[in-house]
Amino acid sequence: MRKLFFSSLALVFLLTSCGSKSRSKGELVGVKGKKWYPEKPYGMELIPRGSFVMGKAEEDQAKVLNAPTRTVTVRSFYMDDTEITNSEYRQFVEWVKDSITRTKLAILADELGLGSEDEGIGDYAFKDTDTTKISVYERYMLDNYAGLGETGYEGRALNKDVDLVWDTSDYPDEYYAEVMDSLYIPEEESYNGQRTVDVTKLKYSYNWMDIEAAARAKSGRRKDFIRQEELEIYPDTTVWIRDFEYSYNEPMHNDYFWHDAYSDYPVVGVNWMQAKAFCNWRTKFKNDDQKSRGRQFVNQFRLPTEAEWEYAARGGIEGGTYPWGGPYVISDTGCFMANFKPQRGDYAADAALYTVEAKSYEPNEYNLYNMAGNVSEWTSSSFDQGAYEYLSTMNPNIGSGNNQRKVIRGGSWKDVAYFLQVSTRDYEYQDSARSYIGFRTVQDYMGEEDSTNGRRGLPN
Secondary structure (H helix, E strand, O other), X not given: OHHHHHHHHHHHHHHHHHHOOOOOOOOOOOOOOOOOOOOOOOOEEEEOOEXXXXXXXXXXXXXXXXXXXXXXXXOOEEEEOOOOEHHHHHHHXXXXXXXXXXXXXXXXXXXXXXXXXXXXXXXXXXXXXXXXXOOHHHXXXXXXXXXXXXXXXXXXXXXXXXXXXXXXXXXXXXXXXXXXXXXXXXXXXXXXXXXXXXXXXXXXXXXXXXXXXXXXXXXXXXXXXXXXXXXXXXXXXXXXXHOOOOOOOHHHHXXXXXXXXXXXXXXXXXXXXXXXXXXXHHHHHHHHHHHHOOXXXXXXXXXXXXXXXXXXXXXXXXXOOEOXXXXXXXXXXXXXXXXXXXXXXXXXXXXXXXXXXXXXXXXXXXXXXXOOOOOEEEEEEEOOOOHHHOOOOEOOOOOOOOOOEEEEEOOOOOOOHHHHOOOOOEEEEOOOOOOOEEOOOXXXXXXXXXXXXXXXXXXX
């Protein structure tokens, strides 16, 4: 009996030892994870961390006195090398249109009790309709959480394996036709025999966490700081007419956003909230792909802060008036360096009447195009005339949700040279869309800091 006891004890010890895969030998070695290799996002440039003199060191010709000089430091980040183009924003619009259409088809199929085996609209039923093809976890979530949202269909997976049919002659059944008909403008509002998609129905919904409010709150639960947004995301094409009195700009209203001739031009008519929604979607779009590949999520895409934008626009040039340095807006060969209004009433003197393609003129030293002119750009920062007096010197920013005025930078095709200066500040209300305001996105850099190799160089 005693021999059996010791044999059992030895077996337990052996199993315990073999079951542990740790090779730490009792030392503190940390939890081992995958090696992280920074990956440069497509269409972006790495802006190395550094310090710079933020503000108007040159003459303040407008006498606005809102940008006194101050030395600040910003961390490394990626930035789009161009403004977001019509083509890129159309990808967002098409994704939203696709999702809304599939959701409507799936809901009607569910109400009719149809599944993939029934064909027609049944091909677009929710994936969990056939419970034999879902995992244990998916079945659990369906049984315990389905119907808890506003519509009762939140969280249910759409079937994206079947292509949508847009040709009316190929609709699979009358139920499909009913759903598609609801997406278009009413017959009485169409003209020239054309019915287009009702863009007011293209709404994007998302949640975000107000981390700053949560961090500063003395009490409250996590759910108290979750914000939900839903907004129409189609650009306001009427801005080409509304922004200018007594001016003929109807061709731009009709064609600028959707026509292939303008695909590589910067998107305009997008307000600050729509720009934020685009950032959220871009993050989701990328991370959905990362998840499908079994890779780690990337940092969120977002609008740059005012300080980040100015730092990137300067391109590492100390005391430069413009992204190319300055102090002039004409090159040695007599060519204008950006798209703006160089002379009174003469918009075309710089070879451009309205906007130009996003990759036009020479980029700055960080390989960023049109950081001056073409379109002004939204930043994430709220506008306060006296902000520079109290901002932090490390990653300065004002993100007040109560302040509806948001900083815009860079000047546009309709502005004079003063607004092209890298230090010039201006603002617009966050719910306003303009024919001369676009945006570009940034993403925080993750990785070894010395791999960014800043302007002044870093110690090895």
